[in-house]
């Protein structure tokens with residue numbers, strides 16, 4: 001039997017806060033402190049360097065990867081963890097470009113997260129073979145897939161609008177044109193059901209501090225399709241991706257498995273935190289989670305539109321066409337969000353004008369989203385956001 005949602009008791013959320021930003025940084029899972037304390041005292045403290053073997057540290061990237069694999073429809077052994085998402089984007093893209101050596105165009109869309117685009121730009125400079133990063137509008141990606149394209153690199157759920165790409169159709173079109181497909185699942189893993197194996201995409205990457213609640217700086221994950229992994233040429237050929245790292249050979253020889261996508265020493269304390277966070281996902285049915293997410297976001301849109309005529313829905317109205325977040329456009333979105341946060345409703349602001357709210361059925365129920373909409377309604381009606389101090393920008397928005 002799947003666990004009924006929500007599972008609020010599994011999280012330590014502060015009193016009086018309605019947290020609608022789990023799409024950016026998931027909250028603290030209850031018991032995380034004890035897990036970290038155990039890693040520090042029993043493992044690092046007592047076992048010292050032996051812990052790489054005795055506490056299973058060296059196997060952790062793959063073991064935790066297998067737990068993520070279940071959530072994205074990937075087979076066992078096809079996902080590893082480590083580094084940050086930006087690094088994993090670079091790795092996947094470099095490997096994908098080597099699979100299409102006669103082509104020079106990377107296709108992405110204007111809604112992609114800047115870091116993915118920046119990593120592509122940096123990689124193009126490093127390779128120095130005249131590659132081009134071409135951006136289509138999100139709605140026009142399918143038509144932009146031509147036989148010039150080496151790699152299609154897209155983020156499944158648009159970080160700003162929540163717009164969802166059709167993973168199967170786009171992957172099929174990419175393959176029909178002879179291109180390699182990379183999906184960024186940053187806003188999909190733990191948010192919407194994903195069947196990456198069925199899509200037949202070559203690569204997928206994602207982060208674990210958003211919907212998976214692994215904590216700030218939690219390691220990223222990378223998937224490569226099992227039938228290609230032994231031919232993937234890792235751009236970042238670190239020693240822990242070597243077939244026999246402790247043979248200390250002078251030449252790089254990649255591991256004949258997903259291990260070749262590892263780079264250097266794994267972040268053990270962060271991996272332990274993520275492992276602990278993934279316990280909550282045991283027994284969560286992704287279809288049930290999706291249904292709950294849609295109920296929450298539909299209710300929120302309805303309640304906000306009834307109260308805030310000034311806000312314009314910037315997400316697709318069809319719930320099947322969006323991920324687990326809802327955005328509203330408003331010119332003075334920044335001070336509105338600051339006023340809202342001060343009243344205990346935490347969402348975030350994305351330039352130039354987007355108020356963004358994430359819906360996470362693990363720890364939110366309908367009463368929470370109705371209350372959040374009421375508070376947003378008050379902030380808009382009373383115009384309290386116009387007080388000057390709400391417009392002072394912080395480093396992180």
Ligand SMILES: *Cc1c(COP(=O)(O)O)cnc(C)c1O
Pocket residue numbers: 084085086087112113115116155159184186187207220
């Ligand atoms: C959150 C996010 C990132 C962040 O990358 P980091 O290296 O983890 O900072 C990158 N790409 C996408 C699509 C994201 O949503």
